[in-house]
Amino acid sequence: MLEKLQKLGHLVGNTPLVPLEHPSIHLYTKLEYHNLMNSVKARTAYYMLSSAIKRGEIHQDTTLIESSSGNLAIALATFCQYLKIKFIPVIDPNINGVYEDLLHSISYKVVKVTERDETGGFLLTRLNKIQELLHSIPNAYWTNQYQNPDNFHAHYHGIGTELVQHFETLDYAFIGVGTGGTISGISNRLKEAFPNVKVIAVDSEGSVIFNAKPKKRYIPGIGASTVPELVKRAVIDEVVHVSEQDTVDGCHQLFENHGIFAGGSSGTSYYAINQYFQGKTFDRKPNVVFLCPDNGVPYVQTVYNTEWIKWLSNQAAFIS
Numbered sequence: 001m002l003e004k005l006q007k008l009g010h011l012v013g014n015t016p017l018v019p020l021e022h023p024s025i026h027l028y029t030k031l032e033y034h035n036l037m038n039s040v041k042a043r044t045a046y047y048m049l050s051s052a053i054k055r056g057e058i059h060q061d062t063t064l065i066e067s068s069s070g071n072l073a074i075a076l077a078t079f080c081q082y083l084k085i086k087f088i089p090v091i092d093p094n095i096n097g098v099y100e101d102l103l104h105s106i107s108y109k110v111v112k113v114t115e116r117d118e119t120g121g122f123l124l125t126r127l128n129k130i131q132e133l134l135h136s137i138p139n140a141y142w143t144n145q146y147q148n149p150d151n152f153h154a155h156y157h158g159i160g161t162e163l164v165q166h167f168e169t170l171d172y173a174f175i176g177v178g179t180g181g182t183i184s185g186i187s188n189r190l191k192e193a194f195p196n197v198k199v200i201a202v203d204s205e206g207s208v209i210f211n212a213k214p215k216k217r218y219i220p221g222i223g224a225s226t227v228p229e230l231v232k233r234a235v236i237d238e239v240v241h242v243s244e245q246d247t248v249d250g251c252h253q254l255f256e257n258h259g260i261f262a263g264g265s266s267g268t269s270y271y272a273i274n275q276y277f278q279g280k281t282f283d284r285k286p287n288v289v290f291l292c293p294d295n296g297v298p299y300v301q302t303v304y305n306t307e308w309i310k311w312l313s314n315q316a317a318f319i320s
């Protein structure tokens with residue numbers, strides 16, 4: 001099984017790092033949508049699966065289950081179909097329509113929760129559903145991206161090492177946070193190589209990861225309604241919160257200014273960077289990096305749709 005999985009290894013990682021024009025900083029973005037199935041989560045899925053197979057925890061009769069806002073489920077479904085093992089993703093209504101259709105076509109079964117949890121998000125409901133499935137399905141195995149150290153290792157050895165190999169010095173990394181796997185792995189690796197690097201965690205307004213007030217969120221990817229274990233391993237210098245409307249603006253600016261058609265969380269980080277460095281000048285322009293974890297196609301009906309954007313601004317007005 002491991003040998004078979006490793007045949008897809010060349011489709012994971014070594015993503016392009018591209019410079020973007022910016023007036024006051026040397027800005028770079030790592031295009032994580034160049035991974036298999038177009039997202040950073042191919043790294044997490046590949047590392048978690050290959051490590052579990054090596055430990056003898058996943059067999060041909062395993063039914064894999066995982067809670068996901070979309071990207072990890074797509075990556076796991078792809079690997080599981082290739083390995084011919086069953087996969088059941090637990091998703092929620094914030095998933096992109098395209099991803100939901102795709103999951104139905106490439107998973108053994110899809111479970112969708114619809115009840116919001118007490119924070120206004122869906123994560124806690126998804127996690128309860130996972131517990132139910134673990135008890136009712138024979139040979140069920142939960143990869144548990146929220147706590148799995150292999151999620152950390154995937155990014156420590158993956159993006160972290162790739163950035164260290166590229167830069168002589170790096171000054172800032174802006175990283176979106178969902179499970180915290182990306183930021184924990186990357187921040188630890190970067191701090192070893194560049195002790196002065198500042199790691200800025202980028203979260204969505206309404207997410208409770210960094211003790212902010214909970215509220216409804218509609219764009220999948222970053223943010224959570226509980227504090228994932230892995231976030232505690234991250235070495236973070238500052239946290240910035242970005243509203244979903246500013247995320248939409250960030251995505252549109254990234255596309256219009258640089259031709260990069262990226263998903264929600266890429267726009268969140270790009271927006272955060274522009275705010276952070278506005279009005280700041282430096283003797284030496286700092287090297288700043290952010291990730292584009294997925295591309296814009298699954299967001300065509302939301303972030304890139306005028307009607308949906310109007311709808312979102314009405315939700316924001318209603319909530320405040």
Ligand SMILES: Cc1ncc(COP(=O)(O)O)c(C=O)c1O
Pocket residue numbers: 041069071072176177178179180181182183220221222263264265266293294
């Ligand atoms: C589009 C996107 N961006 C960012 C993230 C955050 O990554 P992590 O879960 O490693 O914190 C995710 C996670 O699902 C994602 O799907």
